[in-house]
Amino acid sequence: MFAKRTNWNLTPNRLSEALAAHRAAGKPLLDLTISNPTECGFEYDSSAILDALSNPAALSYEPNPKGLGSARRAVAGYYADRGDDVAVEDIILTTSTSEAYSYVFRTLCDPGDEFLIPSPSYPLFDFLGEIQDVELVRYPLLYDHGWQIDFHALEQAITPRTRGIIVVHPNNPTGHFAKHAEMAKLNATCSAREMAIIADEVFLDFALDGSRVASFAANRGAPTFTLSGLSKISGLPQMKAAWLVVRGPRQWKREALARLEVIADTYLSVNAPLQLAIPQFLGQRHAFQEQVIARVQRNLAELDRQLAAQRVSSRLTVEGGWCAVMRVPATRSDEELAIELVAAQGVSVHPAHFYEFPADGYLVVSLITPERIFAEGTSRLLSFF
Numbered sequence: 533m534f535a536k537r538t539n540w541n542l543t544p545n546r547l548s549e550a551l552a553a554h555r556a557a558g559k560p561l562l563d564l565t566i567s568n569p570t571e572c573g574f575e576y577d578s579s580a581i582l583d584a585l586s587n588p589a590a591l592s593y594e595p596n597p598k599g600l601g602s603a604r605r606a607v608a609g610y611y612a613d614r615g616d617d618v619a620v621e622d623i624i625l626t627t628s629t630s631e632a633y634s635y636v637f638r639t640l641c642d643p644g645d646e647f648l649i650p651s652p653s654y655p656l657f658d659f660l661g662e663i664q665d666v667e668l669v670r671y672p673l674l675y676d677h678g679w680q681i682d683f684h685a686l687e688q689a690i691t692p693r694t695r696g697i698i699v700v701h702p703n704n705p706t707g708h709f710a711k712h713a714e715m716a717k718l719n720a721t722c723s724a725r726e727m728a729i730i731a732d733e734v735f736l737d738f739a740l741d742g743s744r745v746a747s748f749a750a751n752r753g754a755p756t757f758t759l760s761g762l763s764k765i766s767g768l769p770q771m772k773a774a775w776l777v778v779r780g781p782r783q784w785k786r787e788a789l790a791r792l793e794v795i796a797d798t799y800l801s802v803n804a805p806l807q808l809a810i811p812q813f814l815g816q817r818h819a820f821q822e823q824v825i826a827r828v829q830r831n832l833a834e835l836d837r838q839l840a841a842q843r844v845s846s847r848l849t850v851e852g853g854w855c856a857v858m859r860v861p862a863t864r865s866d867e868e869l870a871i872e873l874v875a876a877q878g879v880s881v882h883p884a885h886f887y888e889f890p891a892d893g894y895l896v897v898s899l900i901t902p903e904r905i906f907a908e909g910t911s912r913l914l915s916f917f
Contacts, residue, residue: 584809599625679708707850719753755780862893
């Protein structure tokens with residue numbers, strides 16, 4: 533009686549079982565995978581956040597499929613602060629980037645159509661694709677003194693059913709930003725084949741060198757959907773507010789926005805109190821981002837200090853985001869190694885196969901982990917080898 537699309541294997545994997553048993557036994561655990569900013573000890577202006585949710589205007593219902601004008605103007609202002617000209621009418625509010633993906637998939641795809649997604653990348657894409665009856669085909673990121681898109685493999689993966697290319701900018705977990713030359717090649721590839729670029733920019737503001745990286749929201753070379761939201765920008769995942777920016781050739785953009793508006797009008801999912809609070813929440817981003825970047829830089833420096841004191845492990849280059857990829861001895865599978873680290877060292881890390889790494893010998897750690905935990909956890913991890 534259930535749909536084939538939800539016929540997932542829901543049995544916990546061995547690492548999840550090991551972590552559950554470790555916690556059930558009351559044993560301490562140094563968690564180097566934490567990614568929820570509200571649990572990492574960052575300071576928030578609690579009064580301002582709560583006050584923003586008590587706007588009397590929320591007592592009135594003014595349904596707008598794209599979202600309230602005040603909220604969309606605040607999003608346009610966010611891009612203007614970055615130097616990008618984004619029209620308010622090109623913005624559609626959603627409850628999350630996951631919902632924004634579903635809007636794009638439903639706009640562009642019939643069942644069985646395809647999107648190309650980067651590998652390594654975050655595993656949520658598989659579920660998003662399956663739920664929407666969309667096939668996801670991977671294209672590789674290559675590492676050679678830094679990450680880069682393998683355009684030869686990408687082009688080989690394109691079929692008559694390919695509707696677009698997903699770019700995570702910067703990538704999670706590799707921290708790779710698409711460079712200007714890569715953006716130009718993506719534009720050329722998609723415009724020549726009538727495909728779209730779908731750019732996930734939730735970590736865009738977290739460049740570790742402090743630079744202001746170009747956003748796909750200003751892209752003009754091909755049909756483009758850009759996704760972002762408050763979860764990472766302002767460190768407010770619980771507020772469930774995101775958006776979708778549509779850019780591209782005029783006629784195509786007009787048709788895309790018309791179709792998206794019908795989809796959005798069907799659900800009207802973003803609640804009024806939150807929409808009214810978006811200008812205030814976006815204003816909170818500066819203080820939050822300063823804390824995050826400072827911690828990421830300190831944790832990365834601590835990781836480098838500890839790596840310099842030994843010879844068997846190293847880390848890969850990271851340009852942005854909240855993660856670091858460590859290269860470790862491939863004496864066992866990454867999953868086996870992660871399980872052993874829980875049992876022997878009381879340390880939790882992500883095995884890189886979780887992100888579709890093509891080989892063993894890699895672990896992923898969160899750079900927003902509180903610093904004391906990060907330093908001790910890293911020390912225990914490295915002492916294991």
